[in-house]
Amino acid sequence: MQLKHLLEALPSPVSVPESAAAIEINEFAPLDKAKAGSISFLASAKYRRLLESSEASAILLTEKERENCPSSITAIVVDDPYLAYAYLSHQFDLTPKGSGHIHPTALVSDAAQIGRDVTIEAYAVIEADAEVGDNAHIGAHCIVSEGAKVGEFTRLQHHVTLLHRVEVGTHCLIQSGTVIGSNGFGYAPLPEGKGWQPIAQTGRVKIGHYVEIGANCTIDRGAIEDTVIEDRAIIDNLVHLAHNVTIGRATALAAQIGIAGSTHVGANCSAGGQSGFTGHINIADNSHFTGQAMVTKGTTEAGLYSSGIPAQASGLWRKMVARIRKLDSLFERVDAIEKKLK
Known part of the structure; x- marks a missing residue:
């Protein structure tokens, strides 16, 4: 060229x-x-x-x-x-382009709605009442379950599973092995240690437009309200979003992140790899977290947040941990000295 x-x-x-x-x-x-x-x-x-x-x-x-x-x-x-x-x-880009045809081994329900120039590769399954928009690309062995929707120009790579009533917008890319719409981790404890009563997960997953999701991610459906990923968010491989999580517009999540249920992450945020977010917190727009951040409280203003201890020489690390163990006794001694001085 x-x-x-x-x-x-x-x-x-x-x-x-x-x-x-x-x-x-x-x-x-x-x-x-x-x-x-x-x-x-x-x-x-x-x-x-x-x-x-x-x-x-x-x-x-x-x-x-x-x-x-x-x-x-x-x-x-x-x-x-x-x-x-x-x-x-x-x-x-060498990614194979869609053929605009349905492979003869694909199973497409007569009750599904398939748009124009849709590519459906070998052994894919499109169930009843599913909708696939114009120019979408459904990779081999994908499952688009009952009532799920795939927007136009969206591409599902091989072995992607969209469970019932999941909605994916237009111009999205979902990489291989990702499961969207699995049941959230919702259980009520039974008395006297008899185990757990499952809670029916009746919400959906709604994904906006121009969203990209990496390989082998798991995104749970909502328990009552929907799990939501807004327009232009990008999610790396091996990320788990629990039920009722909301990811704001243009937010970026790196690999191996876990976000617990009902946490709301604002727009234009980012989080480094292996960060973990507890549930039921709100993250302000433009909040950024360095890798392995342990986020136990929400944020109310934009900024850069960090936690965890960077790797260092083993001898120095052991000395630091030994000193941390003495903090309680040191605090008590200082407190006693301050009382005497008063």
């Missing part, structure tokens, strides 16, 4: 020297691995040292970095190189 044609995928026009417009670009590559025909990007000054030895044909960078670009490489000046890379990366 010629460089000038590739750059047409950017939302704003970018000027290219006439002598470089016809350069053939065939891949994105990191600065230190790029060859002739590669395009790369410089999004952080810490990688500036790689510019001099890079063999890329073109590099996305800011005006500030233009002077550091070797004359042998075409500098493409943009406001945000990483965002520009995100736009252009789709020109090299």
